[in-house]
Amino acid sequence: MSSIAFDFTGHTVIVSGSARGIGHGLVTQFAEAGADVYAVDADGAALDAASFPASVRRRIVDVTDTASVDAVVADAVAATGRVDIIVNNAGILRDGMVWKMSDEDWNLVFAVHLGGTFRFTRAATPHMRAQGFGRVINVTSYSGLRGNIGQANYSAAKAGIIGFTKTTAKELGRFGITVNAISPSASTRMIGGIPEDQLKAMTAAIPLGRIAEPEEIFPAVAFLASDEAAYVTGTVLAVDGGTSI
Numbered sequence: 001m002s003s004i005a006f007d008f009t010g011h012t013v014i015v016s017g018s019a020r021g022i023g024h025g026l027v028t029q030f031a032e033a034g035a036d037v038y039a040v041d042a043d044g045a046a047l048d049a050a051s052f053p054a055s056v057r058r059r060i061v062d063v064t065d066t067a068s069v070d071a072v073v074a075d076a077v078a079a080t081g082r083v084d085i086i087v088n089n090a091g092i093l094r095d096g097m098v099w100k101m102s103d104e105d106w107n108l109v110f111a112v113h114l115g116g117t118f119r120f121t122r123a124a125t126p127h128m129r130a131q132g133f134g135r136v137i138n139v140t141s142y143s144g145l146r147g148n149i150g151q152a153n154y155s156a157a158k159a160g161i162i163g164f165t166k167t168t169a170k171e172l173g174r175f176g177i178t179v180n181a182i183s184p185s186a187s188t189r190m191i192g193g194i195p196e197d198q199l200k201a202m203t204a205a206i207p208l209g210r211i212a213e214p215e216e217i218f219p220a221v222a223f224l225a226s227d228e229a230a231y232v233t234g235t236v237l238a239v240d241g242g243t244s245i
């Protein structure tokens, strides 16, 4: 899919969880649109193996680790002079019924989704405030909007991201920083584990009748990241073929 409609030349972008899936698509398309892009992931082997445009900088960062998150933001500012756009996309699943869920699976899902979103936002916003410009785009989920059996940890963390998005939108708006969320649906490893019959039923329930490719998420993110979206903040934009209607 072409990203020709968007021009992010002179903008520095950090995308977490970008070795594969939705994040991989975002990195590729932001780079094609002229941005200086940092592809960040905890999985170094997958990051090495990822096919990105040559300009993309790869950094191994676990979003649960404050020092690593702070370091990559400092690195981006030192190298490019700016940090304009943060996409908090890193994610994991540790599904299970609530009565069987371990503390470890509860805490890890929160540390990655909600904690990672917090840590990157905290690290980037002093620079964004100094610039008088910033775009934070958080990735939530249908599960956070509506709940989903087996995902008490994930849905609570994703719902938390919506509250975090709205509060930080209120805190940061006067500095020219917008904070929004997307609720995507796309064919990635994350839905690769769904059994065939369930996937069929899931697809049949999507108003647009199909599951998107990861690359189809970029235009919505690019809009929220654009200079033109300056008056859009605190929203949750579903990019899910109508699933959450």
Ligand SMILES: NC(=O)c1ccc[n+]([C@@H]2O[C@H](COP(=O)([O-])OP(=O)(O)OC[C@H]3O[C@@H](n4cnc5c(N)ncnc54)[C@H](O)[C@@H]3O)[C@@H](O)[C@H]2O)c1
Residues within 6 Å of the ligand: 016, 017, 018, 019, 020, 021, 022, 023, 040, 041, 042, 043, 046, 061, 062, 063, 064, 088, 089, 090, 091, 092, 112, 139, 140, 141, 142, 183, 184, 185, 186, 187, 188, 189, 190, 191
């Ligand atoms: N695929 C969907 O349909 C769907 C639906 C709703 C929400 N989401 C959300 O979209 C985001 C991307 O999901 P995806 O489907 O592309 O999944 P994915 O599993 O393909 O990619 C997630 C990436 O995050 C990385 N990651 C995991 N833990 C990390 C950590 N601690 N630090 C840094 N990186 C880490 C993984 O290594 C992986 O490369 C997630 O936040 C997910 O919850 C996806």
